[in-house]
Each structure stands twice: as C-alpha cells, then as structure tokens.
Amino acid sequence: GAVVSQHPSWVICKSGTSVKIECRSLDFQATTMFWYRQFPKQSLMLMATSNEGSKATYEQGVEKDKFLINHASLTLSTLTVTSAHPEDSSFYICSASGQGRSNYGYTFGSGTRLTVV
Amino acid sequence: ELKVEQNPLFLSMQEGKNYTIYCNYSTTSDRLYWYRQDPGKSLESLFVLLSNGAVKQEGRLMASLDTKARLSTLHITAAVHDLSATYFCAVDLMEYGNKLVFGAGTILRVKS
Numbered sequence: 001g002a003v004v005s006q007h008p009s010w011v012i013c014k015s016g017t018s019v020k021i022e023c024r025s026l027d028f029q030a031t032t033m034f035w036y037r038q039f040p041k042q043s044l045m046l047m048a049t050s051n052e053g054s055k056a057t058y059e060q061g062v063e064k065d066k067f068l069i070n071h072a073s074l075t076l077s078t079l080t081v082t083s084a085h086p087e088d089s090s091f092y093i094c095s096a097s098g099q100g101r102s103n104y105g106y107t108f109g110s111g112t113r114l115t116v117v
Numbered sequence: 118e119l120k121v122e123q124n125p126l127f128l129s130m131q132e133g134k135n136y137t138i139y140c141n142y143s144t145t146s147d148r149l150y151w152y153r154q155d156p157g158k159s160l161e162s163l164f165v166l167l168s169n170g171a172v173k174q175e176g177r178l179m180a181s182l183d184t185k186a187r188l189s190t191l192h193i194t195a196a197v198h199d200l201s202a203t204y205f206c207a208v209d210l211m212e213y214g215n216k217l218v219f220g221a222g223t224i225l226r227v228k229s
Contacts, residue, residue: 006159034216043205043219044160093159097215105150106217111159 002028004096006109013084013116021079021112023094030096033077034106035069038091050077074098084116119144121208123220131228133195138223140189140206148209149189150217151180153202160205163191196227 003026013019023033032051036044048064050056050071058064066088068080077096081088094109120143130136140149148167152160164173166182166189173180177200179192189206203224207217 043221049216105165108160
C-alpha cells in the first residue's frame with residue numbers, strides 16, 4: 001500500500017531556532033501534500049496544502065513566513081518552522097494524495113513531535 | 118464554512134457492549150473517512166466511504182454513509198479493550214481541490 005515517511009519523529013529545539021520536517025511518499029507520486037498540526041487532546045487542523053512545483057496555500061491564520069513549505073518534487077515536501085517558540089510545540093502530521101494509489105484518499109505520515117524549549 | 122460534528126466526544130463503555138459514534142457535516146460531500154489514532158501516534162485509516170449508502174465493515178467496526186442526511190456512523194459491536202483509541206471522521210471537500218476537514222474526535226475507552 002501507499003506509504004508516507006515523515007522525519008524526524010520527534011525533535012527538541014531551542015527558542016529562536018528553525019526546524020525542518022520532511023515528508024516523503026515512498027511508493028507513489030504525491031501531487032498534493034498537506035500539513036496538519038495537532039495540539040494535545042484536539043483534532044487535526046490543516047495548516048497548508050502544497051502542490052508539486054507550486055507555492056503552498058495556507059489556511060487562514062497560519063503565518064506563511066513562519067511555516068515555510070516546499071514541495072519541490074513529487075515525492076518530497078518539507079515544513080520548516082522558523083524562529084520557533086514554545087507555543088509552536090505541537091504534533092505535526094503530513095499527508096499525501098496523488099497518482100499511483102490503489103484507492104481514493106490520503107496517506108498520513110507518522111507525525112513529528114516538536115518541543116521548543 | 119464546513120462544520121464536521123462528532124458525538125459523543127468521549128465514550129466509556131464496557132467490553133461486550135455495542136455503541137455508535139455519529140458524524141454530521143454541513144455541506145455536500147460524497148467522500149468521508151474514518152481514522153483511528155492511538156496516543157502519541159499518527160492516523161490509521163479505517164474506512165473510506167465513497168457514495169451514498171456505502172457500508173463497510175472490518176472486524177467489530179462498521180461504518181456507513183448517508184449523504185442526503187449528511188451523516189456517517191461508526192458502529193462498534195461487542196467492544197474489546199483493544200478498540201480503545203480516538204476516532205476521527207473527516208469529510209473530503211472535493212470542490213476545494215480535495216482537502217479534509219476533521220471532526221473533533223471521539224475518545225473511546227473500553228473497560229474490562
């Protein structure tokens with residue numbers, strides 16, 4: 001089945017530094033990738049949608065200069081949290097949809113737990 | 118604005134009992150997904166419902182979709198402890214280029 005690999009699975013960083021999270025589709029071409037964040041005991045909130053080779057579309061209230069998304073190829077999207085602060089600590093999950101999948105839908109990565117200290 | 122409402126938000130049940138989780142949504146959509154999430158983990162796909170009247174079953178879980186009523190249900194039969202998790206429904210906004218809007222989630226605890 002379709003597999004999406006997300007790295008790192010967890011990261012701790014200091015306030016003011018930047019963190020990059022990678023999301024790779026391993027066995028299909030991900031024409032569209034999605035980035036979500038999830039706070040404890042809450043649902044997933046879509047942050048942005050990216051199509052290969054295009055600028056990401058951000059949801060209302062998400063700072064595009066803070067959460068940089070790059071979708072340079074059909075198998076890789078990255079999310080960079082710039083100048084991270086403790087309030088950015090969250091669980092970040094990517095998901096992908098695209099060609100070559102056997103069914104409709106979205107494949108989710110394993111998530112990245114970000115802790116900013 | 119699309120709203121996806123799940124209820125109940127928390128469900129504590131005894132092993133062996135049956136229960137249903139409901140997912141109502143406020144706009145037209147023919148695709149609805151159910152996911153399971155264990156603590157600290159990402160989402161596991163349970164069901165993809167693609168049309169009105171769709172019914173899918175896997176083990177003790179059965180999901181259905183009524184697009185006219187904008188309602189999906191996840192029915193649990195003879196619950197076991199291993200089903201304890203958080204369950205999310207998500208509606209596919211195809212007219213917006215395909216994106217998912219999630220319900221708030223139902224925390225299920227099955228007691229022995």
